[in-house]
Amino acid sequence: xKKFDKDKVLLGIAGPALALAVAFVLTTLVLLVSGLDxxxxxxxxxxxxxxxxxxxxxxxxxxxxxxxxxxxxxxFRMNLFNIGVDGQYRxxxxxxxxxxxxxxxxxxxxxxxxxxxxxxxxxxxAGVAGFLKTTRGVSEVVSTIMLNAIATSxxxxxxxxxxxxxxxxxxxxxxxxxxxxxxWMTGLAVEGGNIYGFTFVAxxxxxxxxxxxxxxxxxxxxxxxxxxxxxxQASGVDAKKMVLTAMLISGGIAGLxxxxxxxGQTHTxxxxxxxxxxxxxxxxxLLGRNNPLGLFFAALLISFLEKASxxxxxxxxxxxxxxxxxxxxxxxxxxxxxxxRQYGLRRQQQKVGEELAxxxxxxxxxxxx
Amino acid sequence: xxRITRIATAGIASAxxxxxxxxxxxxxxxxxxGDAKDGKAAIAYDIGGRxxxxxxxxxxxxxxxxxxxxxxxxxxxxxxxxEGDPDKVQRLTSLARAGNxxxxxxxxxxxxxxxxxxxxxxxxxxGLIDDTSKTGxxxxxxxxxxxQGSYLAGVxxxxxxxxxxxxxxxxxxxxxxxxxEAGFVQGVKDxxxxxxVKVQYLTQPPDFGGFSKPDLGKAxxxxxxxxxxxxxxxxxxxxxxxxIEAAAKAKKWAIGVDSxxxxxxxxxxxxxxxxxxxxxxxxxxxxxxxxxxxxxxxxSGEVRYGLDANxxxxxxxxxxxxxxTEVTAAxxxxxxxxxxxxVKVNTAP
Numbered sequence: 001x002k003k004f005d006k007d008k009v010l011l012g013i014a015g016p017a018l019a020l021a022v023a024f025v026l027t028t029l030v031l032l033v034s035g036l037d038x039x040x041x042x043x044x045x046x047x048x049x050x051x052x053x054x055x056x057x058x059x060x061x062x063x064x065x066x067x068x069x070x071x072x073x074x075x076f077r078m079n080l081f082n083i084g085v086d087g088q089y090r091x092x093x094x095x096x097x098x099x100x101x102x103x104x105x106x107x108x109x110x111x112x113x114x115x116x117x118x119x120x121x122x123x124x125x126a127g128v129a130g131f132l133k134t135t136r137g138v139s140e141v142v143s144t145i146m147l148n149a150i151a152t153s154x155x156x157x158x159x160x161x162x163x164x165x166x167x168x169x170x171x172x173x174x175x176x177x178x179x180x181x182x183x184w185m186t187g188l189a190v191e192g193g194n195i196y197g198f199t200f201v202a203x204x205x206x207x208x209x210x211x212x213x214x215x216x217x218x219x220x221x222x223x224x225x226x227x228x229x230x231x232x233q234a235s236g237v238d239a240k241k242m243v244l245t246a247m248l249i250s251g252g253i254a255g256l257x258x259x260x261x262x263x264g265q266t267h268t269x270x271x272x273x274x275x276x277x278x279x280x281x282x283x284x285x286l287l288g289r290n291n292p293l294g295l296f297f298a299a300l301l302i303s304f305l306e307k308a309s310x311x312x313x314x315x316x317x318x319x320x321x322x323x324x325x326x327x328x329x330x331x332x333x334x335x336x337x338x339x340x341r342q343y344g345l346r347r348q349q350q351k352v353g354e355e356l357a358x359x360x361x362x363x364x365x366x367x368x369x
Numbered sequence: 370x371x372r373i374t375r376i377a378t379a380g381i382a383s384a385x386x387x388x389x390x391x392x393x394x395x396x397x398x399x400x401x402x403g404d405a406k407d408g409k410a411a412i413a414y415d416i417g418g419r420x421x422x423x424x425x426x427x428x429x430x431x432x433x434x435x436x437x438x439x440x441x442x443x444x445x446x447x448x449x450x451x452e453g454d455p456d457k458v459q460r461l462t463s464l465a466r467a468g469n470x471x472x473x474x475x476x477x478x479x480x481x482x483x484x485x486x487x488x489x490x491x492x493x494x495x496g497l498i499d500d501t502s503k504t505g506x507x508x509x510x511x512x513x514x515x516x517q518g519s520y521l522a523g524v525x526x527x528x529x530x531x532x533x534x535x536x537x538x539x540x541x542x543x544x545x546x547x548x549x550e551a552g553f554v555q556g557v558k559d560x561x562x563x564x565x566v567k568v569q570y571l572t573q574p575p576d577f578g579g580f581s582k583p584d585l586g587k588a589x590x591x592x593x594x595x596x597x598x599x600x601x602x603x604x605x606x607x608x609x610x611x612x613i614e615a616a617a618k619a620k621k622w623a624i625g626v627d628s629x630x631x632x633x634x635x636x637x638x639x640x641x642x643x644x645x646x647x648x649x650x651x652x653x654x655x656x657x658x659x660x661x662x663x664x665x666x667x668x669s670g671e672v673r674y675g676l677d678a679n680x681x682x683x684x685x686x687x688x689x690x691x692x693x694t695e696v697t698a699a700x701x702x703x704x705x706x707x708x709x710x711x712v713k714v715n716t717a718p
Contacts, residue, residue: 152573152575155573155574156574167544168502171501171544173480173544271478272478276450306449311446311460313446314445
């Protein structure tokens, strides 16, 4: 039994490792084909990552990505593809920023209120897709993509100075007004800058995720429904309710994605608030195999690729190589997981076959004796 | 098994999405940062980066000119799609740390980042284009009266249209681009009340694709032409080149923006249909700032560029435009009216 577990872990790591190796080789080939030095960009990136301020940047980005990836991963465990994390977190961050800027409360309460609003808005936006799926059978892939576009338009309308936004004099940016200092979250000041307080909350949520999924009845129901809806139904799980709940939780966590930045740095939602984090979250969830630890390393890797490559163009290398690499990772991950899965399956069959053969031989010997 | 196939589909779908999100071409040839003895200057680009034939290229032209004249070495840095303030802070910090002076943030999105970084480098001058909300001793706010240039474009458009329909295409619906729209519409209406202006924005923030995707500009221009427009003014960065292409193919007039697009090599095939361009002397402002630092008297505070001294204006490099003397006379009159204060141009529609 123990030996089997070791196999499982090895196979689990083989998937991402294979994908990364393939992505790395292909990216190097792209560099070669475009007539560039294939090694120097990597060494430049590693050099870059030695600066403390870049390290802080990477860690903070990891926290943000980790939240987005957790949101996606919960959906995946349930066999739901929440592609709408992007819209959910932007809308949540925007509304939370508006609420945060319009009230003044004692410190922790103010932060708590902002967090709560973000969770509720994110959950609501994902809940729309969940509701459509459970009542009308609308594929959540389609509805969440559409909801992303609707969120974009809704935010663009809400942030107009005539509605909830404001335009500072002399600025060409629109913001939601600054959150009072009581609503800021203190971080950890280190040599290279400030590690946002919410970054630690993000990692703590990873532990909660692991516990809920693997150590509670609810987590079991969720995984069971994900594995087979009809089987779960037969054993007394209300599958529809699980779909809706999973979607709400996924959206709630997605709503938190914008908070490290909102509470720790910008204190306002502006036109320059980052977008696209939700899509990167999908990459990370795939690469990290929905495992809380795997998600962390995947988020760290993607953040490293992005942040360390930012200044490559100052050295004459197009930093888009990391965009290529990220795209390749996604494709390679899908292919390599399937390969590893088939290999694992064959290996298991072989083993079972061998054991059966040994059993048969033994039986024969017994009979002969 | 079903689960795996589903995840495979999901993966491929997300890969396709990720690629389409980041599919912004960059055909730039970056210069390697060198250590020139005579000083270093750096610009950090806005969305779209170098090669947009417009806003960012204008900033680069200013840097290039300064490089040649003063023998300084210039560094450029491009933003990534969907980045946030911390990335901009980091970019400016690393440029300032490398000894560049001045460091220029191209575009209003750099405002919060410059406000954060500038105090940490008191001996470096920071240029901030298109924003006066964040000020400081070592910050030079380089701003333009875009609405005035657009007003002149509106006058010209109203004069040349035969169908009494003209089009305005804005890249991303931000207050800055609305300044262009406000000036243009007012210019058209002041010249001829009966001309109908079709207004369209390509994307809404945070989707800044409207500044970088020519296909969007092309489709929008096509739509306006189908609806009868025969002059298209696009204030949309790189996406505007798609509008110019569509207008030229339909043999309609296009009005360019920011740079004198008649002279842009990337648009040479369509140049005879580029009636004029609303120029915004970003290149001059970049050059002037570098020069002021070089001369030891760095600019600081608001530096405004208007119609006077051609900070904004209408280019006259297309001979087909200068031949239309009635049009140019009307433009000159409007210019005089703005200068004398007789006409006040709105900054918001």
